[in-house]
Amino acid sequence: MSDLSTHPPQDVAAATAAPASRAGGGYVEFAGVTKRYQTRRSSTLALSDINLRVEREEFIALVGRSGCGKTTMLRILAGLVQPTEGQVTVDGTSVWNGARRDDQALSKLGLVFQDSNLFPWYSVMDNIALPLRLRGVDKKERRARAKEMAELVGLTGFERAYPRELSGGMRQRAAIARALSYDPDILLMDEPFGALDAMTRDKMNMELQRISIATKATVVFVTHSITEAVFLADRVVLLSARPGQIKSVTKVAIPRPRTLDAQTDAGFQETVRELRHQLTEEEERES
Ligand SMILES: Nc1ncnc2c1ncn2[C@@H]1O[C@H](COP(=O)(O)OP(=O)(O)O)[C@@H](O)[C@H]1O
Numbered sequence: 184m185s186d187l188s189t190h191p192p193q194d195v196a197a198a199t200a201a202p203a204s205r206a207g208g209g210y211v212e213f214a215g216v217t218k219r220y221q222t223r224r225s226s227t228l229a230l231s232d233i234n235l236r237v238e239r240e241e242f243i244a245l246v247g248r249s250g251c252g253k254t255t256m257l258r259i260l261a262g263l264v265q266p267t268e269g270q271v272t273v274d275g276t277s278v279w280n281g282a283r284r285d286d287q288a289l290s291k292l293g294l295v296f297q298d299s300n301l302f303p304w305y306s307v308m309d310n311i312a313l314p315l316r317l318r319g320v321d322k323k324e325r326r327a328r329a330k331e332m333a334e335l336v337g338l339t340g341f342e343r344a345y346p347r348e349l350s351g352g353m354r355q356r357a358a359i360a361r362a363l364s365y366d367p368d369i370l371l372m373d374e375p376f377g378a379l380d381a382m383t384r385d386k387m388n389m390e391l392q393r394i395s396i397a398t399k400a401t402v403v404f405v406t407h408s409i410t411e412a413v414f415l416a417d418r419v420v421l422l423s424a425r426p427g428q429i430k431s432v433t434k435v436a437i438p439r440p441r442t443l444d445a446q447t448d449a450g451f452q453e454t455v456r457e458l459r460h461q462l463t464e465e466e467e468r469e470s
């Protein structure tokens with residue numbers, strides 16, 4: 184593993200371009216994306232000139248200190264926030280046409296946030312099937328699909344339970360099942376396991392790896408945890424402090440499926456150490 188702390192900027196740019204990319208760019212692509220939040224009282228440059236190409240079925244982890252723009256990147260990709268400058272494309276289709284969102288690009292996306300956001304008055308089954316109901320899928324098909332997704336995330340037997348009857352980990356499983364219900368090509372996850380205890384989190388990381396392999400989803404995953412990022416990702420993208428810029432892109436070459444024991448491998452620990460070092464540099468620069 185090379186020493187990333189000595190990488191010149193052009194190497195970062197080279198690593199940003201995913202391998203084997205087709206003409207016309209990656210499956211998901213950020214090109215020159217800048218975001219400035221403008222309120223009456225203040226102006227915050229949250230992201231500056233973000234360029235990133237994500238390949239189909241790739242697992243990308245976004246890390247960086249709090250406030251560096253991780254959520255903003257995800258929200259721009261999800262069509263929830265409009266970029267100030269630049270383009271975001273999904274499979275060649277721009278997510279944003281000026282101030283207008285492209286629904287076709289967005290239909291490929293599934294979202295999971297830190298809080299599962301389940302409806303408390305709906306059963307697990309009905310929560311999972313909600314996106315299908317909103318898409319006009321008939322009841323029988325909805326039920327069949329919800330059952331299949333509950334099984335995929337390990338919630339078989341809990342289809343009729345209500346969110347309050349579930350543990351935190353189970354609620355996040357239900358949220359993942361809901362996001363997967365309409366078979367999105369791309370899963371966007373914003374610190375989905377941030378509120379879970381360490382053991383549940385390990386288990387969910389194993390589950391997510393299995394699910395992403397089974398569904399062939401392209402994943403963009405935001406996390407505070409470098410260990411989690413290295414465990415899950417094909418590439419870890421580290422953002423610098425405000426304004427968020429891509430500071431480094433690190434490939435994780437550990438073969439899949441990875442076991443939790445992989446975390447004790449020398450290569451794994453070296454990668455974690457390098458990324459931690461870069462993050463600490465960021466914090467020192469800021470203070
Ligand atoms: N809606 C908003 N209005 C104004 N400023 C915002 C808004 N959302 C985020 N910000 C600011 O943009 C920066 C990046 O925020 P965010 O993307 O949430 O970072 P992260 O997810 O990495 O913690 C922060 O300084 C934050 O305060």
Ligand SMILES: [Mg+2]
Pocket residue numbers: 253254255
């Ligand atoms: Mg955030």
